[in-house]
Amino acid sequence: MNEYLKNLCRLEFAVTLACTGRCIHCQNGDPIPFSKAGRIDASAACAAIRKVCAVYPITSVMTFGGEPLLCPETVCAIHKTAAELGVGRRQVITNGFFSASRDRIGEVVRALAESGVNDLLLSVDAFHQAVIPLGPVKLFAQSAAEAGIPIRLSPAWLVSQTDENPYNLRTRAILEEFLPLGIPLGSGNTVFPSGNALKYLRAYFGENTAEFSPYEEDPTDIRTLSFSPDGDVLNGNLYHTDILEIIRSYRP
Template sequence: MNIYLENLERIEFSVTMCCTGRCRHCSQGDHYGYSGHIDGEKAAEAVEMVCRYYDIKSLMTFGGEPLLFPETVCAIQSAAERAGIPRREIITNGFFSRDSRRIAEVAHMIAESGVNRIMLSVDAFHQETVPLAPVELFAEWVRAEGVPVEIHPAWLRSPEADNEYDRKTRELLKAFREKGYHVSEGNIIFLKGKAVELLGGAADEVPADPYEDYPDDIRALCFDADGGVLGGSIYKNDIIDIIKAYSPV
C-alpha cells in the first residue's frame, strides 16, 4: 500500500493532552488549557480499517491522562480486541478520580474492553503531584478484575543512581513489590518539553527519545489527541487514504 509503512505493526493513541499530574519530567509541555480528547468512534473506526490491511501486534492508549476519558479509551480498546490485536495496553498515572465507586466502575470498563496490560506510572516525578491513595485503589480494582498491572517507573539517571529522585522512586516501588505487583525496568527520562527547563541541570546526559520513529520506515501509527496522524487528520480523511498519501519528504 505504501512502501514507507511496510513494517507497520503497532498503533498508538494520545487520547488527550489533559492530565491530572504536573510532572516536571513531562516531555509534552504545559498541559494547562487543554480540554479535548480524540473522538472514540472515529478512532475505533481507524483501528478496524488499519487492521484490514496490516498485521498489527499491539495497540496502546496514553495521554496526558487517558482515563479522564475512559469511554473513549474503552471504545478504542474494544475495537482492538475485535480486530484481533494481541497486545492491548494503557499507560496511566492511575489518578482520574477520588471517588471509589467511579474508580471501580472504570476498572470494570477496562476489563470489559479487553485491555490486557496496564502500565501504571509510579515514581518520584509523578508522586510530586499525583496522590498515591487513589492510584493504589485503582491498581487493586484493576487487578481484581483480572487485568495485569505493571508498575512502570521513570528514572532520572538509573535504578541504582544515588540522587533524590531515584532514591524516592525506589522507596515507592518497594511498597508495590511487597503487594505482589510486577515492576518493569521503566525508562530513563529524556529531556523534552518543559522537562528541559525544570530538569536540564539534573541529568548528566540526554538519552535518545524512545518514541521517535524513522520517517521512511514507520512501524507505529501514532494518532494525536486532535485526530492528527502522518500529516493528515482522521476528521478530514479516511485513514487508509492518509496512509496511501504519506511521504517522508
C-alpha cells in the same frame, strides 16, 4: 501499500492531553485544563483501527495521554475494537489518578476489564507522586489486579535505573509501598530531554543537551502510527482524510 510503512505493526492514541499530574519530567510540557484539551473522537479512532487492521498485521494498540482514564469511555472503545479485531497486545499507560471516589474507580476498572485491556502500565515514581496522591492510585492498582487486568508498575528513572540521584531514591521508596499488593515491576523508562524535562532537569542531561526523544520514528520506516487528540496522524488528519489515504500518500 506504501513502502515507508511496510513494517507498520502498532497504533498509539494520545486520547487527551488533559492530565491530573503536573510532572516536572513531562514531555508534553505544562498541563492543559480538561475543558480546553479535548479528546480524540472515539468513533473516528475505532473506524481507523478497523481500516488499518484490515490491511496491516497490527500486533499492539496503546492508549495514553495526558491522563487517558479521564476519558475511560474512549479508552475502552478503542481497546474493545482492538480486541474484536484480534490485536494481541492492548495497552494503557496511566498515572492511576482520575478520581478519588472508590465507586468511580471501581466503575472504570470494570469497564477496562470488559474492554479487554491486557497490559496496564502504571506510572508511579518520584515525579508523578510529587503531585499525585498515592492513596487513590493504590486503590486503582489493587482493584485492577483483583479484576484480573494484567498490571505492571512503570516508573520513570532519571539518568538510569541504577543511578543514585535523589529522584531515583524517592522512586524506590514509592515502589516499596506497592510491595504488599504483589504487582510486578516493569522496566519503566528513562527520562529523556524533552518538554518539561529539558526545562527542569537540565542539570542531569548536561547544559548543551538538545531535545531528543527515543520514541521518534524513522520517517522512512514507520512502524507505529501515533494519533493526537486533535486527529493529527502522519502528515494528515483523521477527521479530514481517510486513514488509508493518509497512509497511501505519506512521504517522509
